[in-house]
Amino acid sequence: MAQETIAILGGTGDQGLGLALRFARAGRPVAIGSRKVERAIEAAEQVRKQVPGAQVTGFDNAEAVAAAPIVILSVPFEHTAGTLKAVRERLREGQIVISMGVPLATAIGDGAVRMLGIWQGSCAELVAALVPKGVQVVSAFQNVSAHRLQHLDEPVECDVVVSGAKDPRERVMALCGLVPGLRAVDGGPLGNARIVESLTALLIGLNVRYEVSAGVGIRFTGLPQS
Numbered sequence: 001m002a003q004e005t006i007a008i009l010g011g012t013g014d015q016g017l018g019l020a021l022r023f024a025r026a027g028r029p030v031a032i033g034s035r036k037v038e039r040a041i042e043a044a045e046q047v048r049k050q051v052p053g054a055q056v057t058g059f060d061n062a063e064a065v066a067a068a069p070i071v072i073l074s075v076p077f078e079h080t081a082g083t084l085k086a087v088r089e090r091l092r093e094g095q096i097v098i099s100m101g102v103p104l105a106t107a108i109g110d111g112a113v114r115m116l117g118i119w120q121g122s123c124a125e126l127v128a129a130l131v132p133k134g135v136q137v138v139s140a141f142q143n144v145s146a147h148r149l150q151h152l153d154e155p156v157e158c159d160v161v162v163s164g165a166k167d168p169r170e171r172v173m174a175l176c177g178l179v180p181g182l183r184a185v186d187g188g189p190l191g192n193a194r195i196v197e198s199l200t201a202l203l204i205g206l207n208v209r210y211e212v213s214a215g216v217g218i219r220f221t222g223l224p225q226s
């Protein structure tokens with residue numbers, strides 16, 4: 001069976017590019033999206049330089065959505081709604097949208113170690129409120145460092161809590177296994193995203209206090225081997 005393409009909206013940024021590199025390295029086709037197609041094409045070239053033979057293409061965000069059954073939203077929290085509204089018409093039933101955003105207080109000019117209150121409860125639940133009916137939203141990858149994703153020669157060493165409805169959640173958990181060192185942890189329903197997103201603010205504080213510029217990750221102990 002042909003491998004499913006993974007689209008990354010805002011894939012020109014630090015985190016999106018890191019995921020593009022890792023999925024491309026694992027042999028998955030990747031569609032990098034941007035508001036400007038030239039930026040996406042440039043990012044795709046950057047991936048091919050580091051991963052020769054990578055199946056990666058640059059699109060504008062709407063075309064990237066049309067190209068893939070799984071779409072990762074990789075823009076700063078404050079641009080979540082605008083980005084989704086711009087591509088909403090291209091989203092279709094059965095697609096999975098992965099929410100990776102964190103409502104950090106930086107969105108209103110405050111610090112990255114504090115969170116904003118979101119009426120829906122979390123960025124992921126906001127995304128779920130904005131996508132058309134039949135599109136499934138899964139929360140994942142908020143606690144993975146962009147720096148570690150981009151350093152292809154080393155495993156990432158981080159747990160990824162994946163939350164959402166069972167079927168799409170399991171499909172996204174399978175994606176984590178494509179990246180050396182990432183382990184998917186079953187995070188249950190989408191409502192748990194508010195807990196996972198908050199961990200990011202804590203991790204950013206840990207990065208500062210322990211001077212870990214590459215980014216601290218999380219590991220859960222005591223889980224059975226799967």
Ligand SMILES: NC(=O)c1ccc[n+]([C@@H]2O[C@H](COP(=O)([O-])OP(=O)(O)OC[C@H]3O[C@@H](n4cnc5c(N)ncnc54)[C@H](OP(=O)(O)O)[C@@H]3O)[C@@H](O)[C@H]2O)c1
Nearest residue numbers: 010012013014015016034035074075076079101102142146
């Ligand atoms: N950086 C990390 O270590 C890290 C770790 C975990 C999770 N995350 C999450 O991953 C997501 C992306 O983070 P990032 O660090 O990669 O962000 P970023 O580099 O600041 O931005 C990502 C992309 O968002 C797009 N963008 C910027 N301004 C926009 C606007 N006004 N409207 C629409 N799109 C805009 C840009 O793409 P174009 O200009 O090409 O459209 C940009 O390349 C965030 O939700 C963040 O919370 C980041």
